[in-house]
Amino acid sequence: MRCLVISDIHANLIAFEAVLADTKSRSLTYDIVWCLGDLVGYGPSPNECIELLRTQPHVCLAGNHDWAVVGRLDLRTFHESAAFVVRWTQDHLSSQNMNYLKARSELLPHDDYLLAHASPREPIWEYITDVNVAEENFEYTSAPFCLVGHTHVPVIFVKDGRTGNVHIAMPSTNVPISLKRESRYIINPGSVGQPRDGDPRAAYAILDTSIGTWTPYRVEYEIKATQEKMRQDHFPLRLVERLDYGR
Numbered sequence: 219m220r221c222l223v224i225s226d227i228h229a230n231l232i233a234f235e236a237v238l239a240d241t242k243s244r245s246l247t248y249d250i251v252w253c254l255g256d257l258v259g260y261g262p263s264p265n266e267c268i269e270l271l272r273t274q275p276h277v278c279l280a281g282n283h284d285w286a287v288v289g290r291l292d293l294r295t296f297h298e299s300a301a302f303v304v305r306w307t308q309d310h311l312s313s314q315n316m317n318y319l320k321a322r323s324e325l326l327p328h329d330d331y332l333l334a335h336a337s338p339r340e341p342i343w344e345y346i347t348d349v350n351v352a353e354e355n356f357e358y359t360s361a362p363f364c365l366v367g368h369t370h371v372p373v374i375f376v377k378d379g380r381t382g383n384v385h386i387a388m389p390s391t392n393v394p395i396s397l398k399r400e401s402r403y404i405i406n407p408g409s410v411g412q413p414r415d416g417d418p419r420a421a422y423a424i425l426d427t428s429i430g431t432w433t434p435y436r437v438e439y440e441i442k443a444t445q446e447k448m449r450q451d452h453f454p455l456r457l458v459e460r461l462d463y464g465r
Contacts, residue, residue, distance in 0.1 A: 220247060221425040223407045225254035225335070225367025227271075228283065229261030229307070230411030230461075233420040234270060236439035237410055244435070246424055251276035254367035254407070255335030258319070259283025259300065260457055261411050262447040264307050268315045280322035281335040281368065282343045287311065288320045291342075299454035306451065331427070332361035336368040345369050352404050353377070353384040363397065364404045365425075371415045372408035372423075372434050376401055389434045397430040405432060418464035 222241060227234050241248065251274045258264040260283070271278060285291045286304045293301040311319075324341040326333040337344040337351075338358035346352050346366060352375035355364070374387040379400030389395055397403060408421030415421075419436040426433075441461050448458045 219249050219427045221427065222246075222248040222251045222274075223254070223365060223423045223425050224251065224410050225407055226256045226281070226370050226409035226411060227253070227261075227267050228256055228409070228411035229258045229264040229267050229303075230420075230439075230444050231261075231263035231266045231270065232441075232444045233411045233439045234267055236437050237420050237422045238270075238274075240422075240435065240437040241424075246435075248424060249275065251278075252333060252365065252425070253278040254333060254365060255279040255281025255322070256283045256367065257281070258287050258307050258311070260303055261444065262451050262453065264311050265315050267411075268318055272318070277326060277328075277333070278322055279326055279333055279335050280319070280324055280342065284319045284322060285342055288316060299456050302454055303457065306453075327361065329427070330362045332359045332364045334364065334366050337366055338364055343368075346375065346404060346406070347371075349375065349384050349386055352386070355404060356384065356402060362399070362402050364402075366404060366406050367409070369406060370409035370413055371406060372421050373406045374432070375404040377403070389432070391434055391436050394431045394433040397432060399430070407434065412461065413464040416464050418461060 257267055287307050334341040337346050337355045339355050356377050377384045407423040410420045413421055419438050421436055423434045445458045
């Protein structure tokens with residue numbers, strides 16, 4: 219099976235559309251979309267992003283911003299600018315799309331894969347940013363492969379099947395990575411709508427489960443068009459400007 223793996227769209231419709239268009243321009247076929255959560259928050263097009271995802275064969279998890287919008291997280295735990303957009307989204311989201319978010323799962327096992335927004339240990343809100351946190355999280359799943367988002371940074375943590383040691387790998391764009399059956403992995407595709415690795419291009423990956431390969435991709439999108447929509451809706455300047463820098 220070939221999966222288009224995406225995460226953290228964050229209501230950035232133009233970035234999401236660019237990802238889907240890029241798969242077509244590269245002739246990257248896929249059977250299903252695996253979306254690792256945070257469809258909404260930060261960005262100006264929550265309804266459109268949910269509705270576009272629903273045109274695809276897909277599964278989608280709940281993220282922390284999704285939970286905040288449906289009232290399952292206390293907004294006092296969010297930065298002021300993020301909380302602003304959560305409240306804005308609550309005011310603008312259709313009832314149908316609100317119900318869609320409410321129905322999303324925290325964790326989704328699929329054969330040898332475990333899908334989570336943040337981590338196996340804390341599926342909604344834990345950042346796997348270093349080897350120590352990754353090593354701890356390997357103890358919370360028996361799946362050989364765990365896919366997560368939340369940090370907005372493409373990264374792979376590998377637990378060596380021979381030594382048990384965990385190391386970090388930074389994937390190279392367009393370069394397939396062979397997933398070895400004797401090792402275990404926690405893999406993050408990065409963010410579609412708000413990258414934070416210093417590269418403002420939308421990030422996604424193609425996973426081929428039949429041959430065990432993971433291939434990361436980046437695509438440019440019209441950042442200024444998203445920013446203009448954010449300005450029209452009076453979003454905090456901090457959120458508008460960070461899209462330029464991928465931070």
